[in-house]
């Protein structure tokens with residue numbers, strides 16, 4: 001049986017352009033008759049199967065032109081990553097396989113006050129979200145970028161205010177100190193996983209926000225290799241905790257709270 005996450009859709013690199021010092025845009029072309037379907041949410045991602053790499057990576061659909069079967073992805077060209085290295089040297093004709101798309105952006109109907117927190121890996125999704133907003137919406141974006149040249153401008157009908165952070169690690173403290181947080185109706189925050197955990201803990205535990213008011217997701221892990229080695233030592237215990245909480249009928253958010261605590265205790 002196939003699932004939407006199976007990389008069933010072949011795609012060829014059609015074009016490569018530089019967006020900014022840290023981001024490279026790769027335009028993929030799908031063959032005529034492709035069964036690829038977009039999810040429609042502006043933060044939709046595909047899983048990409050790169051030739052020769054052991055596992056698939058998630059990347060945001062920055063743009064999709066169905067009638068021409070063209071799909072744009074903005075790759076962060078960070079150090080140390082195999083997918084990032086692939087993107088750095090990609091050239092027209094290179095082949096990958098893509099899954100169908102899945103997205104998470106679900107503001108409450110009618111929400112007008114939005115806040116986006118993103119590092120450079122989530123900037124493609126943040127840009128697409130901003131571009132999808134209609135008039136009468138107000139969006140604040142706080143974006144952490146490795147290079148001042150990574151600032152972007154987006155076309156949008158919304159009122160927009162952007163804060164660019166060029167020093168790493170400031171997203172959680174910027175959120176804590178942000179004025180006017182009470183009026184935010186929906187917060188979307190994606191980026192490094194432990195940073196995302198701190199942001200979620202602030203919203204859920206310190207501020208007591210309902211889960212429908214935010215979407216916080218880890219997009220990548222700092223020192224992934226070290227993290228996996230440390231995780232392997234506690235994996236059985238954490239999986240047992242998750243199974244116990246699920247069996248006790250806890251909600252997904254409650255299970256995530258317990259797992260987050262266990263991960264923090266294990267210094268993960």
Ligand SMILES: Cc1cc2nc3c(=O)[nH]c(=O)nc-3n(C[C@H](O)[C@H](O)[C@H](O)COP(=O)(O)OP(=O)(O)OC[C@H]3O[C@@H](n4cnc5c(N)ncnc54)[C@H](O)[C@@H]3O)c2cc1C
Pocket residue numbers: 045057058059060061073074075076077078079080081082083084085120121122124125218219220221222223224225
């Ligand atoms: C829903 C979703 C959407 C995403 N969309 C995008 C997108 O549009 N563009 C994008 O660039 N990324 C995006 N990502 C993040 C991307 O999947 C990861 O960065 C991925 O792990 C990169 O794979 P890699 O092979 O380059 O590095 P990996 O093999 O995963 O890791 C190797 C090393 O690189 C480091 N590393 C990995 N990612 C980064 C990073 N972003 N910055 C700095 N160091 C890093 C790790 O810490 C590790 O030490 C998304 C992730 C998710 C879950």
